[in-house]
Amino acid sequence: MTRARLATAAPAALAATAALAALAALAATAAPAAANPADLFGFGARAQGMGGALTAGTDDAGANYYNPALLAGGDAIRIDVGYQLAQPLLSVDGHSQGVDTSRGLALGLAVPGRLAGARLAIGAGLFLPDQQLTRTRTLPSPQPRWALYDNRPQRLFLAANLAFELPGGVSVGGGIAYMSGMKGVVQLEGIVGFPDPASSQLVLDMDVDLKTIRYAQAGVAWQATPWLTLAASYRGGFRLVLDQTFRLSGDIGSPGAPPLVEDGFLHLRTVAQDLFQPMQVTAALHAQLTPRLALGFDLAWHRWSVFENPAANIDIELDIGDFNDLVNIPPQDPLPAPHFHDIAVPRLGVEWVARRTPRRVWRVRGGYTYEPSPAPEQSGATNYIDGDKHTLATGAGVELPGLGGVILRPVAIDVSLVTTFLPERSHRKLLAADPVGDYRARGMVIGGALSSRWRF
Amino acid sequence: MPARPRASHARAAAAVAVLALAPACGIGFADDTSGGHDDLPTSGAGPFGRLPVDETTPADEPWLATDRTLDFTEPALVARAGGGFVYFVTRESPDLPVGDSEIWRGAIRDPRQLPDEPLAPAVIADQVWEEGHVAAPAVVDDGARLVMFYEGGLTTVSIGRAVSSDGGRTWQKDPAPVLVGARAPGVAFDGALWLAAFTRPGEDGIWLARSGDGVAWVVDAAPTLVPTGVEDSFERVAVGSPWLAWVVESTGRGHWAMWYAGLEKFPLEGDLPRPAVGYVASFDGMAWGRSGAPRPVLAAPAGAPAVLVSGPRATLLFDGPAGRRLAVGVATHP
Numbered sequence: 098m099t100r101a102r103l104a105t106a107a108p109a110a111l112a113a114t115a116a117l118a119a120l121a122a123l124a125a126t127a128a129p130a131a132a133n134p135a136d137l138f139g140f141g142a143r144a145q146g147m148g149g150a151l152t153a154g155t156d157d158a159g160a161n162y163y164n165p166a167l168l169a170g171g172d173a174i175r176i177d178v179g180y181q182l183a184q185p186l187l188s189v190d191g192h193s194q195g196v197d198t199s200r201g202l203a204l205g206l207a208v209p210g211r212l213a214g215a216r217l218a219i220g221a222g223l224f225l226p227d228q229q230l231t232r233t234r235t236l237p238s239p240q241p242r243w244a245l246y247d248n249r250p251q252r253l254f255l256a257a258n259l260a261f262e263l264p265g266g267v268s269v270g271g272g273i274a275y276m277s278g279m280k281g282v283v284q285l286e287g288i289v290g291f292p293d294p295a296s297s298q299l300v301l302d303m304d305v306d307l308k309t310i311r312y313a314q315a316g317v318a319w320q321a322t323p324w325l326t327l328a329a330s331y332r333g334g335f336r337l338v339l340d341q342t343f344r345l346s347g348d349i350g351s352p353g354a355p356p357l358v359e360d361g362f363l364h365l366r367t368v369a370q371d372l373f374q375p376m377q378v379t380a381a382l383h384a385q386l387t388p389r390l391a392l393g394f395d396l397a398w399h400r401w402s403v404f405e406n407p408a409a410n411i412d413i414e415l416d417i418g419d420f421n422d423l424v425n426i427p428p429q430d431p432l433p434a435p436h437f438h439d440i441a442v443p444r445l446g447v448e449w450v451a452r453r454t455p456r457r458v459w460r461v462r463g464g465y466t467y468e469p470s471p472a473p474e475q476s477g478a479t480n481y482i483d484g485d486k487h488t489l490a491t492g493a494g495v496e497l498p499g500l501g502g503v504i505l506r507p508v509a510i511d512v513s514l515v516t517t518f519l520p521e522r523s524h525r526k527l528l529a530a531d532p533v534g535d536y537r538a539r540g541m542v543i544g545g546a547l548s549s550r551w552r553f
Numbered sequence: 554m555p556a557r558p559r560a561s562h563a564r565a566a567a568a569v570a571v572l573a574l575a576p577a578c579g580i581g582f583a584d585d586t587s588g589g590h591d592d593l594p595t596s597g598a599g600p601f602g603r604l605p606v607d608e609t610t611p612a613d614e615p616w617l618a619t620d621r622t623l624d625f626t627e628p629a630l631v632a633r634a635g636g637g638f639v640y641f642v643t644r645e646s647p648d649l650p651v652g653d654s655e656i657w658r659g660a661i662r663d664p665r666q667l668p669d670e671p672l673a674p675a676v677i678a679d680q681v682w683e684e685g686h687v688a689a690p691a692v693v694d695d696g697a698r699l700v701m702f703y704e705g706g707l708t709t710v711s712i713g714r715a716v717s718s719d720g721g722r723t724w725q726k727d728p729a730p731v732l733v734g735a736r737a738p739g740v741a742f743d744g745a746l747w748l749a750a751f752t753r754p755g756e757d758g759i760w761l762a763r764s765g766d767g768v769a770w771v772v773d774a775a776p777t778l779v780p781t782g783v784e785d786s787f788e789r790v791a792v793g794s795p796w797l798a799w800v801v802e803s804t805g806r807g808h809w810a811m812w813y814a815g816l817e818k819f820p821l822e823g824d825l826p827r828p829a830v831g832y833v834a835s836f837d838g839m840a841w842g843r844s845g846a847p848r849p850v851l852a853a854p855a856g857a858p859a860v861l862v863s864g865p866r867a868t869l870l871f872d873g874p875a876g877r878r879l880a881v882g883v884a885t886h887p
């Protein structure tokens with residue numbers, strides 16, 4: 098909690114004005130939908146290269162994201178270090194929207210051990226954006242925006258997991274992932290100078306909390322046959338709420354003179370859903386079809402139907418005595434429901450051992466993902482632009498038996514390149530007088546990753 | 554067999570480390586300037602903002618046409634090939650007789666700069682029925698030529714028609730008015746139907762008329778838009794000065810758009826009215842509506858709107874008081 102107390106005259110009045118302006122601007126805006134960068138672009142180069150179809154097939158620290166149960170499968174300490182980026186190229190009516198790049202370090206850790214004879218592992222996964230840890234950009238409510246690409250990739254992902262191996266080839270794992278929300282109050286008390294604002298004497302209090310949000314993730318995997326693994330995973334949903342309050346109270350007038358307004362106040366509160374992640378349940382298989390060819394298939398269900406309008410709910414109370422009749426603050430129009438719907442996302446990936454020598458194993462990968470849009474055609478007052486997504490992925494990797502005399506266990510280096518196509522989608526408005534009108538939206542997202550996987 | 558130290562391994566490891574750590578040190582691959590705010594679609598419904606004063610430009614923002622001795626009012630504009638727009642205004646001398654007016658033409662590439670073609674007379678009252686009064690132009694580019702509808706006459710105010718094949722510099726008038734008992738026209742053409750909005754002397758509201766050729770018109774039986782009479786409404790006591798446009802959106806679908814001046818209260822004697830600009834639209838030209846609460850799209854004082862929607866931007870010309878005279882100003886969206 099940060100708490101500051103200032104006692105100033107003119108600067109405080111300016112601060113009050115600035116704070117009021119900032120909060121008023123905030124109150125009139127809305128925040129876009131979101132989830133996390135791994136949901137959009139995958140976690141690690143191997144997973145990216147296989148279209149993310151690794152809920153049953155990950156064998157590295159990427160299990161911290163895809164399926165914690167698979168952390169229990171290794172017998173070495175595993176550290177993954179990688180970097181990944183994605184550049185959306187999204188346009189509306191042919192005009193680029195300049196949606197931000199998502200890029201950052203992807204780190205993973207898995208540490209195995211034994212408890213009462215059973216294998217277990219602890220792990221942690223981290224996506225660390227190198228632009229900002231998280232972004233909470235708010236936009237005016239009706240402003241068209243690529244809802245799933247605005248805030249969504251611009252945040253930290255952190256998860257800690259624990260996994261056990263059970264008899265019968267079954268392993269289970271789970272953990273929690275973290276985010277933070279914000280709740281804050283800005284309070285000004287004193288005399289608001291009138292007619293000379295510079296004569297204001299106000300005391301400023303700020304009380305802001307960064308509140309932790311935790312959501313669960315879990316997984317189970319079953320080695321059904323030597324060549325087939327079946328798995329399922331669960332990733333909890335969450336809403337991150339921005340709760341901002343501004344309170345200005347005191348007299349209005351000149352210091353030392355009878356006040357024009359005694360005990361006036363302005364209370365303004367805005368509550369907005371800033372980040373949203375849908376609950377996700379995935380069923381998957383990973384099949385080693387031949388000694389050289391492996392296939393992964395995921396089918397995920399994303400619960401977007403509970404997504405709420407992210408625009409700010411605004412509550413304003415104003416009392417300026419005899420001047421109340423001069424101020425008319427209309428009530429806020431009801432926020433239209435976004436009417437998102439649940440989606441099923443199939444992912445298919447293959448991995449082929451292209452060449453095996455005593456000192457190198459070369460692999461190539463490919464994948465395809467189809468993610469239908471949870472957003473309906475934007476025919477009403479909202480403009481949450483999205484479209485169906487077809488992702489083609491390719492990748493390659495080399496596994497070395499070690500590095501020099503220092504790293505004696507295998508080291509893998511992987512690269513991936515993914516391209517997501519969003520075919521053109523037309524949005525036709527029901528009202529001719531809609532201020533935005535019809536538009537067409539399309540785009541693509543180009544991404545890639547470079548990862549190294551280390552075993553100790 | 555245990556791995557042997559090899560120089561190539563060390564180089565590879567160093568390269569990987571550099572690639573992994575460089576971004577963390579702020580070395581990025583792509584620009585990350587925030588986006589999503591520019592070039593957004595618009596239907597022309599605003600809200601509009603007057604051009605802000607900029608002391609570094611030669612223009613007198615927000616004014617486009619202003620003069621110390623003349624009134625410039627009732628603008629019209631059409632897009633100009635090659636950029637910018639051609640605009641027309643009513644020029645009226647403050648001297649008597651009242652109604653002794655002309656229509657002047659100018660062209661400009663950027664309203665923050667000086668006009669490429671300064672204002673000059675384009676249409677003067679040379680027909681008998683005009684009685685020395687031509688005003689309130691509405692100009693339509695039908696693809697082959699410019700068609701102007703304008704107000705003329707004093708005892709029987711009517712709407713005349715003229716065409717131009719040289720970008721509005723010279724005009725060929727029809728010998729007789731095309732709509733009698735009508736004034737302040739706004740006209741648009743969707744490729745098949747001509748739609749005219751206008752007011753009528755002595756009657757409230759904005760009326761519509763339809764035509765297949767822009768010459769023979771059928772007037773609706775009742776006004777399409779009337780004052781609301783609602784307290785605090787910006788259009789409580791009067792609506793007028795309509796501007797019509799056929800706006801084709803990126804999906805290929807079009808709609809009729811109407812901007813107009815609304816008046817909350819009549820001015821006291823000697824005062825100028827303080828209209829604001831409102832907006833309604835229709836897909837079929839029959840059912841008109843708003844989006845949301847009836848609020849002005851350009852705040853008072855601003856009257857006689859004329860709008861050009863071009864891609865993600867819209868330009869609105871209006872008239873209003875500039876010092877002691879009336880002038881034509883520019884507002885834009887976004």
